[in-house]
Amino acid sequence: MPDGDAVRTDHDEVIAEVRGLVKRFGSVQALRGVDVRVVRRTVHALVGENGAGKSTLGRVFSGAVQPDAGTLLIDGAPVRFRQPRDAQRAGVVAVSQELTLVPQLDVIDNVFLGVEERRAGLIATARARDRFEELTTQLGFDLSPHQRVRNLNVADRQKVEIIRALARTARLVVLDEPTSALVANEVTQLLDIVRRLVANGTTVLFVSHALQDVLDVSDTVTVMRDGEVVSSGPASEQTPDTLATAMLGRTHDLSFPTRRPPTQAESVLSVRGLGLRRRFEDVTFDVRPREIVGLAGLVDSGAGLVAGAVAGVIRPTRGQMLIDGVPVRLTSPTDALRHGISLLPESRRDEGLFMRRPIRENVTVGKASIVSRWGMMRRRLEGVLVGSQLRTFDVRMSSLDARVDTLSGGNQQKVLLAKSVFVRPKVLVAMQPTRGVDVGAKSSIYSLLSDLAHDGMGILLVSPEIEEVYGLAHRILVMHGGRVIAEVDPKAIAYDEMMRLVLTADRTGGEGAA
Ligand SMILES: Nc1ncnc2c1ncn2[C@@H]1O[C@H](COP(=O)(O)OP(=O)(O)OP(=O)(O)O)[C@@H](O)[C@H]1O
Ligand SMILES: [Mg+2]
Incomplete structure (x- = not known):
């Protein structure tokens, strides 16, 4: 466009657009003629049910x-991306819903994998380190460049993914459910980052189930079904x-089921x-038994680690x-x-699923004995058991034999949830069950x-979505700095009050310490 062009055309304003997009995966039609225009320097949200x-x-x-049919236009010109690298060259980068980092590598290596600033030999170049520093400061992330990604929790990995996308100097960033592994204060941070990105000229396509966040941060919302x-x-x-x-x-309306009282029986755990x-x-x-006990705390509170210890991971x-009153020393999950x-x-x-294996195998993996002792009947029985379990959960799938x-x-x-309860455990340790x-x-x-x-199951519930702990648990242990600082009855304490405990460990107005 020549300078001084008085009228800005659509062509100018739209950074990316799809027309008549169709995509089939076998018998599943994932996209049936989708038209979307993403305006430059805006946040464009995509919302919709699971499987919409x-x-x-976002991946197109x-x-x-x-796509099987339809057109993708970048800056008004039709393009055909054969792989993510092509999109990257055009300035489009995704932070995906499933994390794609290399666990064996350091944070900084993951960030610059495939970009020019990447390591020269074994030492990250000074330029890469400077850029890393600049990005983490800009984002307000507290991450050490030389930690192994393997040792990071999910929230930190998500941060690495975000830094990684930005290191690619993207003009259009696709953030697919970026908030689902973050806790409240980090979500606020991320939304700030998204705003800052846009202020600096980037465009963001934001996929999320957190509807309030979507409305807080986006200019345009597209609903898919x-x-x-x-x-x-x-x-x-x-x-x-x-x-x-x-x-x-x-x-x-999102509501919680009414709490039914736990038994007075002996503790199962x-x-x-x-x-x-x-x-x-x-x-x-x-x-x-029959009790849901919540552990509420920020990422560094220790709540997740305690749950990991109870489940044999740590x-x-x-x-x-x-x-059941008998001392145990767990060595593994x-x-x-x-x-x-x-x-x-x-x-x-x-930790959860074998992504390339069939759904049915994933569900029964913990309890092969239930189905295997039936010999010849095995597959059919497995089908019936797994099928009914997944129907209760309303899993949308083409068949039990489809890959996860x-x-x-x-x-x-x-x-994943079906798998963890298929074994009929006495105690379920549920970490962020609705991620x-x-x-x-x-x-x-x-x-x-x-x-x-x-x-009859006992449930230990840990989630960064503190609301769901508050809404479901019979009792909540609030953790801060590695200690249980209070035990609260969610029916007797206001949500805001409990949140204050979680965030600040400030007990005034709380329920009293444990
Ligand atoms: N690689 C694939 N092979 C087969 N089917 C697929 C593949 N990727 C997606 N699908 C199917 O396409 C449909 C749309 O999936 P998609 O992942 O786009 O949904 P979504 O809106 O992102 O859902 P969610 O909110 O659960 O992430 C689903 O029915 C899904 O099973
Ligand atoms: Mg998705």
Whole structure:
């Protein structure tokens, strides 16, 4: 465009556009004729139910998926991206829903993998280090460049993914569910980052189930349902309710099931003075059958680690654990499973599912004996058992034999949950059970957890979405700085008050210390 062109055309304003986009995966039609225009220097949100086609659309923009029909235009010109590298060259980069880092490498190596500033030999170049410093400062992230990614929790890995995208000097960043592994204060930070990116001239395509965040940060919201766009317009004209209604095609309110009282029976799980060097200390609590006990705390509070210790992922250095009154020393998650403790892990890809294996195998992997002792009948029985389990969870899939990585993120989460309860554990350690699932599925997972508890299971619930801990648990242990600082009854304390405890460890107005 020549300078001084008085009238800005559409062509000028639109950085990326798709027309008539169609994408099939076997019998599944993920996109059925999608038209979307993304205006330069704006945040464009994509919302929709699990499986609606959001990630697929995002992947078309970032070159990871090639459409069967339709056109992609960048800066008004039709393009054909054969791989993410092509998109990168055009300035389009994705931060994907499933983390794609190399666990064996350092943070800084992951950030610059495939970019020119990357390591020369074994030492990160000064230029790479400077750029890393600049990006983390700009983003307000506290990350050491030389940590192995393997040792980071999910939230930190997500930060690495974000830095990685920005290191590629992207003009259009596709953020697919960037907030689902972050806790409240980090989400606020991320939304600030998104705003700053846009202020600096970047455009952001933002895929999220957190409808309020979407409205807080975006200019335009496009709602998808079953592979089609059902509406697209200014965010200022929407509320979380109107979005949910458009997504689901019906009205919907997110509510928690009524709490049913736990039994007065003996504890199924007792934790006594549990500690792990400098990470958490002196943690003591009980979980009874039919009881949901919540652990609430920020990422560095130790809550996640305590849950990991209970599930056999982490070995505590002090204290004791008893199952049905019998002391146990768990050596691994498999060992925990033998003792009746099942884990719903934080990360689907790293700890939870075999992405390239069929759905049915993933669900039964912990309990092969249930199905294998039937010999010839095995596959059919497996099909029946797994099928009914997944139907309760409303998993949308083409068949039980489909690979897990063909499912949408939310549906993978449901398979993970199905797997963790298929073994009928005495205790379920549920970490962020609704990660990446849509509003409708959230409610059904809440009812499911409540029903599982009602059937006799003890549940230890840890989630960065403190609301869900507050809404579901019978009792909540608030953790701060590696210690349990209070035990609260969610029916007797206001949410804001509990949040203040979680954030500041300030006990005034709280329920009293544990
Ligand atoms: N590689 C693939 N192979 C087969 N089917 C796929 C593949 N990728 C996506 N699908 C299917 O396409 C549909 C749309 O999936 P997509 O991942 O785009 O949904 P989504 O809107 O991102 O959902 P979620 O909110 O759960 O992440 C789903 O039915 C999914 O199972
Ligand atoms: Mg998705």
